Amino acid sequence: MIESFKLKNVEFKNRVLVASGTFGYGDEVSDLVDIGKLGGIVTKSLSMKPRDGNPNPRITETASGMLNSIGLANIGVEKFISDKIPVLRKHNTIIIANIAASSIEEYCSVLEMLEPLSGVHGFEINVSCPNVKEGGLSFGTDVKLVGRITKELRRRTQKPLIIKLTPNVTHISEFARVCESEGADAVSVINTLIGMSVNINARKPKIATTTGGLSGPAIKPIALAKVYETRNAVKIPVIGIGGICSWEDAVEFFIVGASMVQIGTANFVNPSTGITVAEGIKQYCQKNDIDDVGKIIGTLQTNKTISIIDSWL
Amino acid sequence: MRQEIVPIHSFECLTNEILELTFTSDYLASVAKPGQFINIRVDNNFPLLRRPFSIFNIDGNKISIVFNVIGTGTRVLAKKRKGDTIDILGPCGNDFLTFANGEYDTAIFVGGGIGVAPFPFLTKHFPSDKKITTYLGARHKELIVTKGLKNVNISTDDGSDGFHGTVLDLVKDDFKKHDYGKTRFFICGPTRMMKAVAEFANNRNSDCYASLETDMACGIGLCQGCNIETNGGTKKYALVCKEGTIFETRTVKLQ
Ligand SMILES: Cc1cc2nc3c(=O)[nH]c(=O)nc-3n(C[C@H](O)[C@H](O)[C@H](O)COP(=O)(O)OP(=O)(O)OC[C@H]3O[C@@H](n4cnc5c(N)ncnc54)[C@H](O)[C@@H]3O)c2cc1C
Ligand SMILES: Cc1cc2nc3c(=O)[nH]c(=O)nc-3n(C[C@H](O)[C@H](O)[C@H](O)COP(=O)(O)O)c2cc1C
Ligand code: FES
Numbered sequence: 001m002i003e004s005f006k007l008k009n010v011e012f013k014n015r016v017l018v019a020s021g022t023f024g025y026g027d028e029v030s031d032l033v034d035i036g037k038l039g040g041i042v043t044k045s046l047s048m049k050p051r052d053g054n055p056n057p058r059i060t061e062t063a064s065g066m067l068n069s070i071g072l073a074n075i076g077v078e079k080f081i082s083d084k085i086p087v088l089r090k091h092n093t094i095i096i097a098n099i100a101a102s103s104i105e106e107y108c109s110v111l112e113m114l115e116p117l118s119g120v121h122g123f124e125i126n127v128s129c130p131n132v133k134e135g136g137l138s139f140g141t142d143v144k145l146v147g148r149i150t151k152e153l154r155r156r157t158q159k160p161l162i163i164k165l166t167p168n169v170t171h172i173s174e175f176a177r178v179c180e181s182e183g184a185d186a187v188s189v190i191n192t193l194i195g196m197s198v199n200i201n202a203r204k205p206k207i208a209t210t211t212g213g214l215s216g217p218a219i220k221p222i223a224l225a226k227v228y229e230t231r232n233a234v235k236i237p238v239i240g241i242g243g244i245c246s247w248e249d250a251v252e253f254f255i256v257g258a259s260m261v262q263i264g265t266a267n268f269v270n271p272s273t274g275i276t277v278a279e280g281i282k283q284y285c286q287k288n289d290i291d292d293v294g295k296i297i298g299t300l301q302t303n304k305t306i307s308i309i310d311s312w313l
Numbered sequence: 314m315r316q317e318i319v320p321i322h323s324f325e326c327l328t329n330e331i332l333e334l335t336f337t338s339d340y341l342a343s344v345a346k347p348g349q350f351i352n353i354r355v356d357n358n359f360p361l362l363r364r365p366f367s368i369f370n371i372d373g374n375k376i377s378i379v380f381n382v383i384g385t386g387t388r389v390l391a392k393k394r395k396g397d398t399i400d401i402l403g404p405c406g407n408d409f410l411t412f413a414n415g416e417y418d419t420a421i422f423v424g425g426g427i428g429v430a431p432f433p434f435l436t437k438h439f440p441s442d443k444k445i446t447t448y449l450g451a452r453h454k455e456l457i458v459t460k461g462l463k464n465v466n467i468s469t470d471d472g473s474d475g476f477h478g479t480v481l482d483l484v485k486d487d488f489k490k491h492d493y494g495k496t497r498f499f500i501c502g503p504t505r506m507m508k509a510v511a512e513f514a515n516n517r518n519s520d521c522y523a524s525l526e527t528d529m530a531c532g533i534g535l536c537q538g539c540n541i542e543t544n545g546g547t548k549k550y551a552l553v554c555k556e557g558t559i560f561e562t563r564t565v566k567l568q
Contacts, residue, residue: 021536028534028555032314052549059530059538061362066530070537073550216361268531269354269363270316271402 425502
């Protein structure tokens with residue numbers, strides 16, 4: 001039974017990773033989770049300088065999900081290199097460094113610092129960050145900027161380069177296409193959706209930044225549709241993210257076209273979700289005489305040829 | 314820290330509004346310390362996130378928590394019965410005993426509402442060379458639990474039990490009548506109450522250790538959702554679930 005997956009020159013032992021910002025740097029839960037059984041860890045978003053993040057309250061629970069506005073609080077790339085990489089290396093799993101930045105130059109500098117390190121196997125680029133130089137709008141909602149970021153980073157790395165796309169756009173497939181044409185090795189779909197929740201007694205937003213990112217089971221149907229749309233637009237692998245809590249959820253993502261999946265919010269509830277999902281996928285394949293998980297990918301049976309972009313609801 | 318599925322041993326009403334749920338876990342009973350909390354998945358699907366609960370007491374391998382029904386999680390929990398199981402993660406956070414030794418005579422425990430929860434377990438294991446005086450404040454008498462506590466003074470907002478007024482007014486009143494020598498405060502309850510009590514304590518040069526409460530998505534340092542602003546120091550924020558829940562009140566901004 002083949003569980004592994006190869007992206008560029010990196011082999012993941014299985015197709016289940018833990019998502020950025022939902023697993024720390026792996027060290028918080030190393031006594032709770034057998035990290036070596038995960039396909040890989042995507043780190044919290046790293047920026048050049050440490051970031052304090054947003055004021056509290058930063059999170060609130062919503063129906064089958066949660067809103068967060070952590071504000072990319074992180075220890076900064078230098079401390080990551082000195083304090084975290086030595087610990088992460090011990091885990092015998094693939095480490096993908098997720099990078100966040102407020103300018104294209106910053107994305108490049110952070111990546112250049114990490115590129116020579118053997119403890120970092122690849123990069124995932126979080127483009128859902130405000131472009132401080134040009135008005136503060138998110139890079140991720142501007143196709144040209146996403147293209148430029150991809151192009152600049154591609155020139156600077158030999159390692160797998162994954163662009164993590166935001167769903168807060170009209171056609172996510174346009175973004176995936178530009179990533180593909182500028183040389184990205186894969187796209188991650190999706191980051192959180194913009195959402196809001198109100199305390200009706202105080203008539204105040206429940207999180208300090210008013211709006212935040214929605215995640216958890218509530219977003220799974222949206223994530224599936226976005227993965228499906230993306231998969232139909234590009235040939236590079238799509239990494240499915242959004243509300244995955246069980247192996248059944250993961251298999252849904254594979255069927256609509258995800259080559260790998262990431263577990264986010266579910267880690268907060270069960271830190272070992274990634275492992276139970278990976279084991280469940282294996283058993284599903286064995287039970288159905290599937291000798292390679294890859295054979296499920298993109299096998300959705302539809303009798304309609306209408307694209308989801310054109311179809312009426 | 315472990316994640317375990319544990320059987321419920323018993324369920325008891327301590328008052329008309331406060332329930333005590335007891336479950337068994339050899340592991341937790343052997344490692345948990347007063348002031349630590351456990352994170353409970355009250356049901357498999359709904360609500361999604363775990364709910365943190367202070368450890369109220371440990372007796373042999375029996376561990377209990379207390380709660381009152383306020384929302385979705387506690388409503389589901391209140392329907393559990395003996396023999397059902399719950400999914401727990403813990404122990405989480407730091408503990409009160411770390412801060413119990415030092416140069417003072419009397420430990421002052423102040424619990425507001427369900428904030429009484431950590432004190433019985435703390436009382437049981439507190440260094441025996443210290444005196445303990447306890448103050449409980451609540452909206453009304455059905456929210457007052459004195460089980461396992463020592464030298465208890467009670468206040469209620471509506472006067473249905475003990476002193477009629479806030480717990481801070483009770484403390485101030487009692488401090489006029491008694492000389493407790495050098496004191497150290499250990500407090501838990503609504504933030505507004507803790508802020509007021511901490512001010513009183515710090516003003517009389519007493520250290521004050523408060524167990525803070527914030528919304529938590531994970532309770533184990535993964536999400537960074539439980540931040541509190543610090544008063545200077547190297548970092549702007551601390552994580553309540555991991556660096557706390559117990560902080561000396563001069564080091565954080567209670568708001
Ligand atoms: C470290 C820690 C220890 C805790 N220990 C205990 C404990 O020992 N016993 C206990 O009963 N609870 C304790 N809590 C609170 C507990 O985790 C839950 O938040 C609380 O029981 C409500 O959960 P719920 O799902 O029923 O309410 P939810 O559905 O989450 O909330 C319903 C409504 O009540 C409000 N609300 C939530 N919590 C509170 C609160 N504490 N006071 C006032 N309003 C609130 C919410 O804003 C919401 O509007 C602790 C919390 C923390 C962080
Ligand atoms: C608390 C929290 C913090 C997150 N931090 C980051 C981050 O730093 N960088 C990033 O690219 N995505 C971040 N995400 C997004 C997740 O990686 C993931 O894309 C999203 O939550 C959807 O997956 P889920 O529904 O499984 O959680 C964060 C999500 C949450 C809930
Ligand atoms: S609750 Fe998640 S880090 Fe504290």
